[in-house]
Amino acid sequence: MAVPLRFRLNHEDVEVHVQDPASTLLDLLRNDLGLTGTKSGCAIGYCGACTVIVDGRAVPSCLQLVGLLEGREVRTIEDLSGPDGLDPVQTAFVTCAGMQCGFCTPGHVMALRALLDQEPEPDEERLRQTVDGNYCRCTGYVKILDSAREAVSLQKSLTGEAR
Amino acid sequence: MTTLDHGPAPTDAAREPVHLLRAGSLTDALAQLATEGAVPLGGGVGHALARQARRPVTARTLVAVADIPELAGIAWTDDRIVIGAGVRLDAIASDTRLREEWPVVAEAAGSVATARIRRMVTLGGNIAARDDSHDPPVALAAAGAVLTVRGAGHRRTLPVTEVGSLSAGELVQDVRLPRSTPGARIGSAYEKFLVRGVWEYACVNVGAVVALDESGTVERLSVAVGSVTGGPVVVDLGALPGRVPDADLVAEAARLAAAATRPYSDVRGSAAYKSLMIAEFTRRAVSKAALRAAGGADR
Numbered sequence: 335m336a337v338p339l340r341f342r343l344n345h346e347d348v349e350v351h352v353q354d355p356a357s358t359l360l361d362l363l364r365n366d367l368g369l370t371g372t373k374s375g376c377a378i379g380y381c382g383a384c385t386v387i388v389d390g391r392a393v394p395s396c397l398q399l400v401g402l403l404e405g406r407e408v409r410t411i412e413d414l415s416g417p418d419g420l421d422p423v424q425t426a427f428v429t430c431a432g433m434q435c436g437f438c439t440p441g442h443v444m445a446l447r448a449l450l451d452q453e454p455e456p457d458e459e460r461l462r463q464t465v466d467g468n469y470c471r472c473t474g475y476v477k478i479l480d481s482a483r484e485a486v487s488l489q490k491s492l493t494g495e496a497r
Numbered sequence: 498m499t500t501l502d503h504g505p506a507p508t509d510a511a512r513e514p515v516h517l518l519r520a521g522s523l524t525d526a527l528a529q530l531a532t533e534g535a536v537p538l539g540g541g542v543g544h545a546l547a548r549q550a551r552r553p554v555t556a557r558t559l560v561a562v563a564d565i566p567e568l569a570g571i572a573w574t575d576d577r578i579v580i581g582a583g584v585r586l587d588a589i590a591s592d593t594r595l596r597e598e599w600p601v602v603a604e605a606a607g608s609v610a611t612a613r614i615r616r617m618v619t620l621g622g623n624i625a626a627r628d629d630s631h632d633p634p635v636a637l638a639a640a641g642a643v644l645t646v647r648g649a650g651h652r653r654t655l656p657v658t659e660v661g662s663l664s665a666g667e668l669v670q671d672v673r674l675p676r677s678t679p680g681a682r683i684g685s686a687y688e689k690f691l692v693r694g695v696w697e698y699a700c701v702n703v704g705a706v707v708a709l710d711e712s713g714t715v716e717r718l719s720v721a722v723g724s725v726t727g728g729p730v731v732v733d734l735g736a737l738p739g740r741v742p743d744a745d746l747v748a749e750a751a752r753l754a755a756a757a758t759r760p761y762s763d764v765r766g767s768a769a770y771k772s773l774m775i776a777e778f779t780r781r782a783v784s785k786a787a788l789r790a791a792g793g794a795d796r
Contacts, residue, residue: 337517354558355517358545377549378540379614380696391616396549398617399541401517402561445613467611467696 355401382468432481604775605636639704664687684789730741
């Protein structure tokens, strides 16, 4: 028996009927809603590739039970955009070449987006903490942290222009 | 034993449908938990992991309790700190007052898994999972924390080490920590040994609390060890209180901790190796706690 579930997904109200409320948000996004920008890696919360933003907080969607989403606000990588088409965080990853295979990138981008929404000027320690929980097996994190720093300054300059 | 050790069942193993109820209040939750096969659901992490490992899930009904108001927040009174069972581990790890008064608890909460997972895991769920290698129960056992347990028509308290006596229909409402008197010389510390360094369950984990009297003599000394059979185990430290916290006392506490606990062999190390690590990490935890009690730099 399918149960109805209502929540906000990328700024739109959605109602989905799920067979199993204890299935995961990751499966719902990728298999039922076709939002495949969120990647499925380890499926036990450790690799961070599946990170999405739930109520402003970056969490692994493979551990998020869909039944607990009722009334919540979910943002996925598909939601991101900016004045130039890309979100400043995405632009920073392009500028600094913060990826090689790119599989972990949506997770890093969403985690940094959530951080910058809460703390527009995070220090180095906060950036490092934000990368925690997101495996990258290609870059060794140097370029990812470069991208994170670039994202902070890009965001700052954009906010400055908006004023 | 930890959840990640289980080999998967066949991929075609049938999954029974599960009902998920959202409780709006404690009264709601207790009524829902009174039904056959109902279990509380905190952040859902343990449940998601069990499913991913394709372990059989016996619960028919999950009652989502993490967001009910009676389980929320950290409340401070003159003689105790009450941490709601629904409080997420990242909130505990970053609570400034808790870091000051019970660093062992904040450090243990902050050492769990990764930052992203700590945003989801509730304190109550972490404790009620009864996993001997979970970090917060070890710290709370060393600190002498007490659980408030609610069931249909009753309320009882039990030490955090007796969480195994929770019965069907019961729910952990909060965790209570004692307050120290102003100016008391008390220090605590948490030490977790990870074979790989990051992002895994502990090989061994140790919490220590040291209280000194005005002359600098140990008034109270408490050590709890996790990742051992029946853990967390609060170690009987016999006649150690009453002595000064010197290297001999620390060594004796480490010896007693290793002797009093029974680690098990697994992928993180043999039982014999873990006993050596228990001694070493007890030494570190007690030393740091004693330093903090004495008002050392690393408080």
